[in-house]
Amino acid sequence: xxxRLVLRNLFHRPVRTGLTILAVAVEVMMIVxxxxxxxxxxxxxxxxxxxVGADILIRPEISGRTITTxxxxxxxxxxxxxxxxxxxxxxxxxxxxxxxxQTITGVDWERFDAMAGxxxxxxxxxYRAPYEAIVDEVYARQEQVSVGGTIELMSHEFEVVGxxxxxxxSRVFIPLETxxxxxxxxxxxxxxxxxxxxxxxxxxxxxxxxxxxxNRHIISVEDFLAxxxxxxxxxxxxxxxxxxxxxxxxxxxxxxxxxxxxxxxRTREIGILKAIGASKSFIGSIVLRETLVISFLGILxxxxxSVLGEQLVAIRYPLVSVVLLPDWMLWAAxxxxxxxxxxxxxxxxKAASADPCEILSYE
Amino acid sequence: MASGAIIEIQDLKKxxxxxxxxxxxxxGVSLSIAAGEFIAVLGPSGSGKSTLFxxxxxxxxxxxxxxQVAGLELSSLSDSQRTDxxxxxxxxVFQRFNLxxxxxxxxNIRIAQHVAGLAGTNEKHFDHVIRILGIAHRLRHKPYAxxxxxxxxxxxxxxxxxKPRIVLADEPTGNLDSENSLAVLDALxxxxxxxxxxxxxxxxxxxxxxYCARRVVRMNDGRIV
Numbered sequence: 001x002x003x004r005l006v007l008r009n010l011f012h013r014p015v016r017t018g019l020t021i022l023a024v025a026v027e028v029m030m031i032v033x034x035x036x037x038x039x040x041x042x043x044x045x046x047x048x049x050x051x052v053g054a055d056i057l058i059r060p061e062i063s064g065r066t067i068t069t070x071x072x073x074x075x076x077x078x079x080x081x082x083x084x085x086x087x088x089x090x091x092x093x094x095x096x097x098x099x100x101x102q103t104i105t106g107v108d109w110e111r112f113d114a115m116a117g118x119x120x121x122x123x124x125x126x127y128r129a130p131y132e133a134i135v136d137e138v139y140a141r142q143e144q145v146s147v148g149g150t151i152e153l154m155s156h157e158f159e160v161v162g163x164x165x166x167x168x169x170s171r172v173f174i175p176l177e178t179x180x181x182x183x184x185x186x187x188x189x190x191x192x193x194x195x196x197x198x199x200x201x202x203x204x205x206x207x208x209x210x211x212x213x214x215n216r217h218i219i220s221v222e223d224f225l226a227x228x229x230x231x232x233x234x235x236x237x238x239x240x241x242x243x244x245x246x247x248x249x250x251x252x253x254x255x256x257x258x259x260x261x262x263x264x265x266r267t268r269e270i271g272i273l274k275a276i277g278a279s280k281s282f283i284g285s286i287v288l289r290e291t292l293v294i295s296f297l298g299i300l301x302x303x304x305x306s307v308l309g310e311q312l313v314a315i316r317y318p319l320v321s322v323v324l325l326p327d328w329m330l331w332a333a334x335x336x337x338x339x340x341x342x343x344x345x346x347x348x349x350k351a352a353s354a355d356p357c358e359i360l361s362y363e
Numbered sequence: 364m365a366s367g368a369i370i371e372i373q374d375l376k377k378x379x380x381x382x383x384x385x386x387x388x389x390x391g392v393s394l395s396i397a398a399g400e401f402i403a404v405l406g407p408s409g410s411g412k413s414t415l416f417x418x419x420x421x422x423x424x425x426x427x428x429x430x431q432v433a434g435l436e437l438s439s440l441s442d443s444q445r446t447d448x449x450x451x452x453x454x455x456v457f458q459r460f461n462l463x464x465x466x467x468x469x470x471n472i473r474i475a476q477h478v479a480g481l482a483g484t485n486e487k488h489f490d491h492v493i494r495i496l497g498i499a500h501r502l503r504h505k506p507y508a509x510x511x512x513x514x515x516x517x518x519x520x521x522x523x524x525x526k527p528r529i530v531l532a533d534e535p536t537g538n539l540d541s542e543n544s545l546a547v548l549d550a551l552x553x554x555x556x557x558x559x560x561x562x563x564x565x566x567x568x569x570x571x572x573x574y575c576a577r578r579v580v581r582m583n584d585g586r587i588v
Contacts, residue, residue: 001470001477008465272461275422276521277450278478279443357422360457361413 006289009266017294020258024298024336025305027251031332032306032324034243037313038236040321045232046225051168053116054091054193055202057224058209059217072189072216080194083212086205088197089115092189093169094179096154102139102319104153105170106179109134115195116168123147124162130178133158139171142318154182171319248339255294255343259287263351270351271359280352287351291344292337299333368431369528369561370396370419375428377414388414390585391428398528401555401562403576405569411585412565416533419563420453421445433528450479454522456551458534460514462506468517469502475521485526492523495557496550512543516550523554530554532564536571548575 010017060071077090094106109126113119122137124147133151135143140163143151150157151172158174180186196202202220209218219227263270270283306329310322377389388411396402406412417423418430421437422445430437433452440448449455454475462471472489476482493499496516506514515535522530532551536544552575554560566572572579581588 001473001482004470005463005466005474012465268461269463272463273474273478274446275420275449275455275457275461276475276478277446277448279446282478357417360422360461361417 002286002289006286006293009262009286010290010293013262013265016258016261020254020294021298021301023254024251024295024340025301027247027339028299028302028332028336029305029309030247031244031335032302032329033309033313033322034240034247035328036306036310036322036324037320038233038240039325040323042229042232042236043323044321046229047167048169048171049225049228050221051116052112052193052221053195054221055196055199056194056206056209057217057219057221058192058194058213059219060191061215061217072192074187074189076189076192080192080209084205084208086197086201087194089195091115091193091195092176093191093193094176094183094185094188095170095190096179096183098154102172103170104172104174104179106174106176106185107169108176109173112169112173115193119168120165122163122165124160127161127173127175129159130175130181131156131158132161132175134162134164134173135160136164136166136168136171138166138318156182244335248335251298251336252339252343255291255340256346258294259291259344259347260350262290263287263347266351267354267359270354271356274354274356275360283354284348284352287344287348288341291340291348295337295340298340299336302332302336303329367397368395369398369400369433370394370563371429371431372415372419373429375415375418375430376426377411377418377423378426387585389418389425389428392582392585392587394580394587396529396561396563398561399555399559400578401552401564401576402578402580403564403566403572404580404582405566405572406582407567409584410582412567412582413533415582416531416563416565419529420455420531421448451481451525452528454525454527454530456515456518456522456530456532456535458537460506460511460518460538462514462517462521464506467503467505468498468509468513471506471517472502472520472524475524479525481525485524488526489524491558492520495553496520510543511539512546515539515543515547519547519550519554523560529561529563532562534566534568535564536566536568544571551575 058072072092074092077092080090081087089111091108091111096104098104127134133153135145135151140146140160145151145160147160147163149160151160153172153174180188196205206218206220273283306324310324313320313322372392372394375389375392376387379386379388392411392415404412404415414423418425418437419432421432421440425438432448435448437445463474466474473482476484493502496519498513498516498520501509501513509517535551536547539547548571551562551564555562564572564576
């Protein structure tokens with residue numbers, strides 16, 4: 001009976017109820033998608049680093065994870081391979097970050113292909129001339145370029161000569177020499193990738209390399225991935241927390257306004273219920289039950305919108321990966337319910353405290 | 364409390380404070396109502412009869428004096444105890460019917476059972492009440508689909524469904540045409556006569572009072588005259 005009353009109350013004003021459910025759904029979607037985008041970008045970055053196939057990374061001594069310089073001698077790979085027979089291959093790459101979160105990588109394609117264990121070329125070929133570029137399939141889809149088309153990189157036009165599988169180091173590749181010319185990095189690499197005959201030897205070799213190259217940041221790829229994941233999650237959590245706070249605040253305000261309006265509109269009904277003996281807790285529980293129904297429907301709709309949002313992003317922005325995390329979907333639901341209950345608390349208290357005599361005399 | 368009295372009121376006073384001014388609504392009312400009685404309190408607007416109705420129903424606290432309802436001294440009851448009083452001891456019938464618009468007739472009656480924690484009990488009594496009131500065929504209808512008289516009979520059924528000791532009716536025919544007024548008065552009268560229901564009816568309509576009440580008490584200016 002009480003559930004029936006709750007549902008009838010909600011459907012008595014379908015537009016208001018629908019808008020409130022939608023607002024709650026948007027709150028859930030904001031949380032789920034924001035966390036999903038953050039995690040998706042991170043996982044994509046980690047997958048591409050792992051896709052190089054290296055066991056050890058040698059980088060400049062920098063604090064951040066984004067490299068903007070090239071100060072490792074191009075002779076170092078040869079020196080290391082001569083000195084350490086357990087190294088199967090060593091390869092340098094130069095990295096330029098134009099500022100749109102994407103990187104352009106200068107790399108010797110043959111060495112890169114060998115280290116990665118073969119990179120699938122879907123269309124075209126590798127580069128043979130200075131101003132030729134290779135892009136991965138996701139970049140090609142996002143920028144709508146195909147083999148034979150041109151893209152502008154570092155204020156220069158490059159012809160796209162190949163489209164390759166995604167998940168290998170970068171999305172845009174140009175010849176190592178071209179990058180060196182354009183950036184003035186002749187004879188230098190931004191970072192070095194080292195592949196071992198026995199990956200289990202990585203720890204021991206890292207110790208030796210650190211002695212040999214004390215001014216370099218030398219780390220196993222697995223440790224680099226773990227550290228990167230931790231630091232990026234820590235950094236992004238601040239931004240994500242801000243978004244979550246805004247989303248919860250919006251949900252709180254919308255639910256409070258909706259329920260406050262509802263109880264103002266139903267003042268007489270509340271007075272009637274109190275007159276026939278409804279206790280404060282009975283009246284308050286009706287308001288809170290209505291809020292919970294709105295929250296649950298909003299959460300379900302929010303999940304649907306999140307999945308649709310994920311699909312939309314994948315179609316419209318292929319470079320942006322979205323990962324819907326089940327634990328964060330649960331968190332979004334819990335935060336939404338907590339925010340909604342908090343938002344409904346004042347209207348519930350106001351309804352419960354209503355004076356039936358006053359209401360029935362003057363309403 | 365006098366022997367057999369279900370309501371015993373002694374020197375009841377109620378003063379409202381409005382805009383810094385004391386406005387007396389009841390100036391020392393004393394009244395005894397026996398169980399099974401049908402009493403009408405008759406008076407013009409502003410005579411204090413609605414204030415008396417709200418105090419007896421436990422919706423308003425008196426300023427002074429004694430009000431005993433079914434053996435309970437109302438002035439000593441807490442807010443939650445007065446709420447309990449309204450669940451099962453007193454049933455209300457209002458001038459404006461006061462049905463919940465989102466529920467149908469049966470649900471409007473049964474909500475009182477739920478509020479009192481008596482859902483699923485007294486089914487025989489429920490059937491008996493709706494039969495006496497002649498609303499069995501209208502139970503699935505929402506209030507907007509019922510005539511004024513039918514709405515008021517549903518409200519009476521809601522007031523009776525928990526077998527209250529007293530039914531308080533505040534101008535129950537105030538919003539009805541003469542035909543429906545008569546039907547509602549007949550229903551109240553019938554309940555009093557057939558099941559011995561104590562009824563206290565507040566009205567300004569002397570004809571209505573004379574038609575169904577066994578005793579008529581007149582009020583004016585906050586006093587029984």
